[in-house]
Each structure stands twice: as structure tokens, then as C-alpha cells.
Amino acid sequence: MASVKVIHLLQNVAARGVGGAKNVRHFHQKVGVIGVPFDKGQVKEGVGQAPDELRRAGVIESMRAVGCEVTDYGNITYEFKQDNKKVSNMIHLEHIAACQEEVSKKVQEIVSRGELCVTLGGDHTVSIGTVDGHQKAKGDLALLWVDAHADLNTNATSPSGNVHGMPVALLARELADYWPYLPGMDWQMPRISIRNIGYIGLRDLDAYERLTIDKWGVAAYGMDDVLRLGALEALRQIRRRIDPRQRRSLHLSFDVDSLDPLEAPSTGTPVRGGLSLREALALVEEVRRSGRLAAVDLVEFNPAVGDARDRATTVEACRSVLRAACGHSRSGALPPDEDLPLPRTPSPNPPSLTPSPSPKKTS
Numbered sequence: 001m002a003s004v005k006v007i008h009l010l011q012n013v014a015a016r017g018v019g020g021a022k023n024v025r026h027f028h029q030k031v032g033v034i035g036v037p038f039d040k041g042q043v044k045e046g047v048g049q050a051p052d053e054l055r056r057a058g059v060i061e062s063m064r065a066v067g068c069e070v071t072d073y074g075n076i077t078y079e080f081k082q083d084n085k086k087v088s089n090m091i092h093l094e095h096i097a098a099c100q101e102e103v104s105k106k107v108q109e110i111v112s113r114g115e116l117c118v119t120l121g122g123d124h125t126v127s128i129g130t131v132d133g134h135q136k137a138k139g140d141l142a143l144l145w146v147d148a149h150a151d152l153n154t155n156a157t158s159p160s161g162n163v164h165g166m167p168v169a170l171l172a173r174e175l176a177d178y179w180p181y182l183p184g185m186d187w188q189m190p191r192i193s194i195r196n197i198g199y200i201g202l203r204d205l206d207a208y209e210r211l212t213i214d215k216w217g218v219a220a221y222g223m224d225d226v227l228r229l230g231a232l233e234a235l236r237q238i239r240r241r242i243d244p245r246q247r248r249s250l251h252l253s254f255d256v257d258s259l260d261p262l263e264a265p266s267t268g269t270p271v272r273g274g275l276s277l278r279e280a281l282a283l284v285e286e287v288r289r290s291g292r293l294a295a296v297d298l299v300e301f302n303p304a305v306g307d308a309r310d311r312a313t314t315v316e317a318c319r320s321v322l323r324a325a326c327g328h329s330r331s332g333a334l335p336p337d338e339d340l341p342l343p344r345t346p347s348p349n350p351p352s353l354t355p356s357p358s359p360k361k362t363s
């Protein structure tokens with residue numbers, strides 16, 4: 001009887017397939033998570049609480065439920081070394097330098113071990129450390145910056161002096177000559193070519209950021225491009241430009257303000273007209289499918305912005321993005337088993353709930 005059912009099932013599989021090209025097995029990849037409760041790259045309180053808020057909401061368990069083996073390495077701490085050499089228009093540079101050096105070391109260690117390194121920010125300055133650490137571990141990398149902003153200001157062009165608007169300019173080799181000497185930042189060398197950096201989701205650029213993008217022909221795709229091409233075609237074009245031979249290690253730096261404020265309201269610098277969660281998940285799933293994703297940053301979630309409902313909405317968006325980065329697919333994943341479970345054949349003497357009458361004693 002059972003074998004007949006198996007044959008029927010196999011016939012159905014042959015006839016209908018089980019998911020076609022999107023057929024995805026459970027992932028069993030190792031993931032290493034760090035929290036960086038750092039908020040000094042901008043001025044709003046609260047973004048430093050994000051890592052623990054996300055943990056409290058169970059995002060680590062959600063990543064495990066995808067099938068990954070997740071190790072939580074806790075939060076990064078740093079020793080603040082007072083430095084009197086201030087750099088003009090760079091607020092809290094001494095804190096950023098000290099914290100990101102520790103972040104870089106930890107990310108280098110996790111990526112070198114072959115684990116997918118997931119960093120929970122913190123503001124976007126944490127990516128100075130994560131990208132540096134990833135680069136030191138892998139050498140060559142392509143960086144996908146998903147953000148409403150280009151974060152491409154130098155201290156000479158920034159309107160605010162907030163360093164969370166400068167990380168890409170600190171990371172890009174081509175911009176090295178546009179920086180003064182930065183005390184405390186000797187551990188960080190801008191080694192990534194700006195041509196290996198791609199943007200998606202842009203919709204709020206400063207004039208000098210626009211100039212920089214044009215000057216070096218950066219693969220910068222704004223919301224207008226997402227509308228015109230679709231998110232996946234935009235991503236395909238970006239990947240062809242930042243990693244034409246498809247051999248580089250991929251770093252995904254995901255700013256939650258890339259999402260529309262309707263999807264992720266609890267963030268410090270929201271800009272309307274952003275990515276839908278549907279588009280963002282398609283992007284992250286596609287990046288994950290490349291098989292070369294080595295590091296993911298999730299930054300700029302600020303639990304102190306908005307009310308409880310805003311916070312819950314944003315947490316759920318973060319959870320979805322992290323699950324997608326860990327291999328969760330909305331098309332479904334196959335179980336570890338090869339087949340559906342067969343019904344258990346009833347045992348010949350089923351255990352009875354009522355005690356069987358004891359044999360009558362013959363006296």
C-alpha cells in the first residue's frame with residue numbers, strides 16, 4: 001500500500017515539479033552575529049539600542065528557524081581614548097575611530113572563519129568597520145549599499161558634520177586624497193575602488209555626492225531607476241558593473257531608511273518614496289542566491305523614533321531582511337528530507353489507554 005503511494009508521489013513530482021527554478025533547499029550555513037550599539041555618527045538618541053531591541057524581538061531565533069547555525073558574539077565594546085586632535089566638521093571622530101577598529105577586527109575574524117557575518121547597528125558608521133574587516137579577510141570585495149542616502153560626503157562637503165553621512169567616502173580608494181589626516185584612523189586604509197561600490201534605493205543626495213557619482217561613474221541606482229527598470233534588473237546591472245567576473249566576495253550594507261517610511265518608520269532620517277519591503281526582500285534574496293554573500297550590515301533602526309506600532313513595524317521589516325540574508329525564500333524551501341513523511345504503520349498490538357483486564361486468577 002505504502003509503495004503504491006510513493007509511486008504516485010514520484011509521478012506527481014515528475015509531472016508538476018516542485019518549485020521549478022526557484023527550488024531551494026534548506027540552508028545550513030554558519031552565521032556569526034555581532035551587535036554594535038553605536039550612535040555617535042549622528043545626533044539622535046536611540047539607534048544604539050537597536051541590537052538589543054532586535055535580539056529581544058527574537059531575530060536571532062528567526063534566523064535559526066531558516067536553518068542556519070547562528071552564533072551571537074554579543075555587542076562590540078571599545079575603550080575611548082581621549083584625543084585632542086579634532087578634525088573639523090567630523091563630530092565624535094575619536095569615538096568612531098576607536099569603536100570601528102574593534103568592529104573591523106571582529107568582522108575580519110568572523111568572515112575568515114567562513115561564517116556569514118551579520119552586524120546589527122548602530123548608525124551607518126559601523127560599516128566603516130565592517131567593510132574594512134571584510135576587506136582584510138577576503139581581499140577583493142564588491143559592496144552593495146542599499147540606502148536612501150549615498151553617505152559619500154567628506155568633512156569638506158558634509159552639511160552636518162555627522163559621520164554617518166561619510167562612510168563610503170572613507171572606504172573608497174579614489175577619495176583618499178580628499179581627506180585630511182584623521183587621527184586614530186590609521187588602522188583603516190581606503191582599499192576599495194569606488195567602481196566596486198553599487199547603490200540602490202537612493203533618493204536624497206547632496207550636490208557634492210552627485211558630483212562624486214558622476215565624476216567616477218559610480219553604479220548609483222535611485223528610486224527612479226528602480227521604477228524604470230524594476231528592482232531586480234537594477235540589481236543585475238549593478239552587479240555586472242561592480243563585479244563583472246562574478247568572483248568578488250559580496251558585502252551588503254542595508255540601511256533601513258532605504259525602505260519606505262511606511263515599511264520602516266523608526267529610523268533617524270526617513271525619506272518618503274522608498275523601497276517597498278517586497279522589493280527589498282527580492283534584492284536580498286537575489287544577493288543571497290549569488291552564493292558569495294559574506295557580510296551583511298543592518299543599520300539605522302532607531303527604536304526611539306515613533307510609537308510602539310512604528311517600532312514593531314520596523315522590527316518586522318528588519319526580521320524579514322535578516323531572514324532573507326540567511327537564505328529564507330518566499331518561494332519556500334525544501335525540507336532536509338527527500339520525501340513527505342509516510343503514515344506510521346500501526347503496530348500490531350496498539351497500546352491501550354484502558355488497563356487490560358488482568359487474567360482471572362484461578363483459585
Ligand SMILES: [Mn+2]
Pocket residue numbers: 124147148149151164255300
Ligand atoms: Mn546610510
